Amino acid sequence: MKICVSAIENSLDAQVDPRFGRCPYFVIVDSETLQFEAIPNVASGAMSGAGIQAAQTMA
Template identity: 65%
Template sequence: MKICVTAAGECIDAEMDTRFGRCPYFVIVDSETMDLNAIKNPAASTSGGAGIQAAQSIADKEINVLLTGKVGPNAFPILSAAGIKVMAGASGSVADAVKQYKEGLLQETSAPTAEAHASMAASGRGMGGRGSSGGSGRGTGNNSGFNK
């Protein structure tokens, strides 16, 4: 069985990264032999659509299980269509996450575990479409040369 772990590095001892679309690496581990293959996430530094691109990049790798923290609503259907089970709750290193899966300590998710980001939030959908500053803290103090 092939298990894909979102990771900060390329090795079995690398820390797991809980971000699916923006993780630096996907470490693919054979659960029987513990052989691994690390691939760089091509979507890690894209300006938008990272989840979709990340899902597409692993969909054809014959992966059975994905161990990650959060998967958004655009990536989740692609992973499901590829037959990849998404497991939540893993932590620690890549090796720790695989061990947790093998011991049955993780739960399969049947829906996205994160809200939409970036382009959807900018259009007013997802995340409420509102700013968070509340307007406080403006108009006090010295302008230090501004508006002169």
């Protein structure tokens, strides 16, 4: 299963960022292999609608 976590940095041991729409990165982790991919959140600097844009990026 793949899990997406809003993160402060682009590493597997980064702290979770509680602001989904404004987090700098999304870390996607495969729970079976522990391989991960860090994706920059391009919506983090949006004037409005950052949460919606972030959700669309992760969809």
